[in-house]
Amino acid sequence: MDAIEAILTRRSIRVYAAQSIPDNLIHEFLEAGMAAPSANDRRPWHFIVVRKREILEGITKVHPFSDMLKQAGAAIAICGDRALERQEGYIVEDCSAATQNILLAAHARGIGGVWLGVYPRSDRMEGIGRVLGIPDTVVPVSIVSLGYPAESKPRENRWLQERVHIDHW
Numbered sequence: 001m002d003a004i005e006a007i008l009t010r011r012s013i014r015v016y017a018a019q020s021i022p023d024n025l026i027h028e029f030l031e032a033g034m035a036a037p038s039a040n041d042r043r044p045w046h047f048i049v050v051r052k053r054e055i056l057e058g059i060t061k062v063h064p065f066s067d068m069l070k071q072a073g074a075a076i077a078i079c080g081d082r083a084l085e086r087q088e089g090y091i092v093e094d095c096s097a098a099t100q101n102i103l104l105a106a107h108a109r110g111i112g113g114v115w116l117g118v119y120p121r122s123d124r125m126e127g128i129g130r131v132l133g134i135p136d137t138v139v140p141v142s143i144v145s146l147g148y149p150a151e152s153k154p155r156e157n158r159w160l161q162e163r164v165h166i167d168h169w
């Protein structure tokens, strides 16, 4: 699958088969996350790979839209370290770019995933911080739920001509 095909066919997959994801694939997804563009090349991210069932279940108790984690093979929490940013404010963009890279890498390898928003919801940030033991100076930005797909979704045409402006609004 080439990059454009991966981008255009990726969908949120929330139903998974009970099959564990090999470590080498998780490693590849983390490498994809770390390859993302980053403001000032600070790369302020940390990744928490969660495989333990009780921790995946723990996340579902503090995140209202994360029930799919009960079946997930793994999750990756993408966090931004405030101590590593140079100009305040870019860690969210950096971690979001890493999140999308992980989703696309997973899709390219036949693993389904979905982005779970954490930042800027303070209740989720606090709850996820507690469940995953994240230090106060580190911001949990998102979680990617991963698993072998047990649902399939078609490619959608999302082209909106009226959102395209050439040279001027």
Ligand SMILES: Cc1cc2nc3c(=O)[nH]c(=O)nc-3n(C[C@H](O)[C@H](O)[C@H](O)COP(=O)(O)O)c2cc1C
Residues within 6 Å of the ligand: 010, 011, 012, 013, 014, 065, 066, 114, 115, 116, 117, 118, 153
């Ligand atoms: C910032 C962000 C937060 C999201 N949070 C959740 C979430 O908490 N739970 C969930 O099931 N999906 C979540 N999603 C996935 C969206 O619902 C999904 O991307 C959207 O419906 C489009 O569908 P698609 O991913 O299949 O293209 C989130 C996506 C983004 C970008």
